[in-house]
Amino acid sequence: MNVIYLDKEYLTDEHYALALGFFDGLHQGHLALVDEVKKNADEKHLKSAIMTFDRHPLSLLKNEKCQSLISSNDRIELLADMGIDTLFVIRFTMDVAKLSPQAFIDQYLKHVDHLVVGFDFRFGHKNKGDVSSLSHQHFEVSVIAPIMYDEKRKVSSTLIKELLTSGNVEEANRLLTRPFSIRGEVVHGKKRGRTIGYPTANVDFDSYYVIRRGVYGVRVKVNDSVYYGMGNVGNNPTFNELSNDLLEVHIFDLDEDLYGKTIKVEFIKFIRDEKTFSNIEELKLQLKKDEEQIKKALTITKYSI
Template sequence: MKVIKMEEVHLTEPLSLAIGFFDGLHLGHMSLINEVLKYKGETKTAVMSFDVHPLCVLKGEKRQSIITLEEKKELLEEMGIDYLLVIHFTKEVAALSPQAFIDEYLNKLPLKRLVCGYDFHFGDHNSGSIEDLKKQSFELIVKNAVMYNETEKVSSTLIKKLMDQGMIEEVNTLLGRPYKVKGTVIHGKQRGRLIGFPTLNIDYGMKYLPKRGVYGTIVEINHQYYIGMANIGMNPTFNDINRLSLEVNVFDFDEDVYGKEVEVTFCLYKREETVFNGLEGLKTQLTEDRKYLSQVMKKYLTLYKNNVK
């Protein structure tokens, strides 16, 4: 798959294109992309997206994402998409009229068909809609929402809400894959090692983290897979950090991997974050957590290894 900045695009072969920000690449987004892939062979297949979430530019938000641009690239390539077309989102782009947006980013392409969601909006103050797209020369395919239940659609907002509730298995179902956080191992407080539970402290960047608590995870280190026990929290027993930490106790692993990149896959939620009366209470609970997870996570590890082969 080729990644092309829209200001540098020079394509000549007919395109079938899905458009959106695609934060999460969840089941709702996949319905658009799978529609585009139906035409692979007849046309080239492409996805058009922004380099940053529009609200980061419009409102100055430091927005944590379900999926990074790099992860988006990897997943789309695995699916067989030919091109990822990236719009550099600015306030000037946001201010374009609907027709100016269409002319600048769609009509300059050899676009045979466009696939979008029923609620897709674009242009100045999101004033552009499906009706504007219907007036163009390309074929338009509008996909209905993928529903979570009778009243709520699958969306990035819903997925974040479920993550906030610790419902990671439900999140994984709606994503169509396990939720992952990739990051560099950094130095932490190193208390875990003192009580027999050494942890990898992960720099998770701007990734959205699930609810505070303990999770069963699969950890990829140097292309090997291990069962891990992750803790997301503020270390309330010690109360000496000012940002959520992601720490993982990796079972049957004791190597120095500071500065290396690891990938943490979240499989199940074990318990909430708890304040303990000192190290002994914490150690007792962690011993119980590890005993439980070392058993129940075996099936997850087997399934995961089979799926990545």
């Protein structure tokens, strides 16, 4: 897949079927847009493309810290696996934010023959543009209806974050169509896990959404190998050593130095909430129970170990 970062208009002889949006999550709702792009690209002999931004607009417009379900690199990898030809990434600046809906179309959508958007799509200065702004343009438009979760709620990144906050990882994964995951570099910690028989690989959440504190059954990808393990999300209250939430992963059947390596941790099942223990022996006993419960849970699901 070709990844093109846009500071201004892009000159090309190609013509595209293109979906426009932020795509935080690439969940069931987003995949409906991707499928429509691929269908129109095939039928009309166009290149398939997605157009998004290099950061969430609110991070600039309101100086908000925006935690995402996927990183920029995750988005690239997922879209490439889906067979998309080109990903356009607009570098979102105040100049871009000030573009009127028509100016945005003129600058970025010149080479689009078929545009795909969601039913509630908004764009342009102060979100003044909507689906009606896309009529009478040089491209055809497909407006995709919402994928409903229940009678009142659509599948959305907000809903998935709510599920993750409640500990309902399995339902969140169903809406994502894959396990929620975090990819990051293994960093140095206090190394306390090693002293009690449970060495951990520690990964910072960075810009990822911080899910419910607690213990999880996880699947870990290290280079080309896959392992299973137990992950803890939290600030290690027993030792009261961390100011920010961290992901600590004890990987089953792996004993090697991972410091500096990038690993991917997929969350499969929520086991219990984080808790404070009175002493080390009480903690070790609970960790043993967690390990047994995780191995049993992952064995009786499709995630065999």
